[in-house]
Amino acid sequence: MSDNSQGLSRADVLLMTISTGLIVANIYYCQPLIILIAKDFKISETVAGKVNYLTQAGYAVGLLLLVPLGDMLERRKQILLTTIAAVFALLLAATARHFWLLQAASFLIGACSIVPQLILPLAANLSSDQERGKNIGIIMSGLLIGILASRALSGSIGQWLTWRAMFFIAAGICLLLTIVMAIRLPKSRPRFNGSYTTLMRSMFAYIRAQPVLREASMINFIAFAIISGFWTVMVLYLASPVYHFQTLKIGLFGIAGAAGAMAAPLVGRLSDKGNPRKNLLNGFVLQIVSLVLFYFWGSNIFFFIVGILLIDIAQQAIHVTNQTRIYALVPEARNRLNTIFMSVSFVGAASGSAAGLVLWNKGGWALFCIGCALLVILNLLLYYIFNRRYSTGN
Secondary structure, three states: OOOOOOOOOHHHHHHHHHHHHHHHHHHOOOHHHHHHHHHHHOOOHHHHOHHHHHHHHHHHHHHHHOHHHHHOOOHHHHHHHHHHHHHHHHHHHHHOOOHHHHHHHHHHHHHHOOOHHHHHHHHHHHOOOOOHHHHHHHHHHHHHHHHHHHHHHHHHHHHHOOHHHHHHHHHHHHHHHHHHHHHHOOOOOOOOOOOHHHHHHHHHHHHHHOHHHHHHHHHHHHHHHHHHHHHHHHHHHHHOOOOOOOHHHHHHHHHOOHHHHHHHHHHHHHHOOOOOHHHHHHHHHHHHHHHHHHHHHOOOHHHHHHHHHHHHHHHHHHHHHHHHHHHOOOHHHHHHHHHHHHHHHHHHHHHHHHHHHHHHHHHHHHHHHHHHHHHHHHHHHHHHHHHHHOOOOO
16 A cells, blocks of 8 residues: 555656656766866876765665665655755765865765665655556656766766866755755655664565565666676777777767666556566566677667667666565565665676676677676576466566
8 A cells, every 4th residue: 555545646756756866866976077086186087986986885875774764764854854965965075175075975975865765665655556666667767867867967067167066066956856855745654663773674574575575686686787787898899999989979878778768657557557577578588689689780880779778678677667566565664675675786786897897808798798698598587486486476
């Protein structure tokens, strides 16, 4: 059951979608600014790159320690307080005169940018059962567009103004969002009355008791490994003698990834109808088709772009479907379930990037495509194993 039997209004879903996209962008603003930060602090680009790692580390810590609180606290209040904290963290980064202070600010920016992972369970709780998947898909599209647009925006702002200007602008955006969300965002009713320790301990009980959660998390681990590895290795492939593309041209390929974001609402609607697990099969098939295109016709720019479109749509078919499935399990524990699910997914993403680089160094693009195809086959095996053992239709 949702907290609001009437469901969310279109205005509420739009606000959540915009907020999710603009706040998740905080994590990625720093990536194109590394060179400018290195020049400002007179340090190497390798050292300056620590801000990217620390932002991701902060996000991981926030995901693990703060997101579960949404089951114990009123979610709207937690979202507002966390966004306000993000404003101060961004201002700290913008005004940092010492690199150690920028590193600390970067960690805090990551930890306070977990708001999208608070908004999604809130949307799931407030959505009617018939529209939950659709709403999650729409909000997920905002998250993906925020990720795609953030790098282009920060690179442009950094070039035209300064890297500090981007953090000032981001702080202003978060402050404005806080005001709008305080006026419009619906409230929720927390259902967990225990202590924080009990809250965290209960997550392990859900892992043991919920086979759908285990399946969704394991499948997402592999799916995130594939997509993260692809976007990492793709840069090296496009810069190789096959294409000889420069950074600007390579960055434009991110636009093709927007197709995945556009597919998210459709996937969500499909998850609301019939057996959502069928969407997973569709995702696996699209992954295989895209990898076939990459392997045999990767040197053809047309087929390469088609492959990008397909692999991103496949990713959304898998991710949005799995997220919808876990939100339907235990309504009062949606934040904890989301913590488990997304933590496993991000570990998969990091593992995929590392493994992708190893495959690239060992055998280039061809070996990388073969490795990804084997991962898809592994996901298919997991799918059928869980289907035989725990066939529930979810």
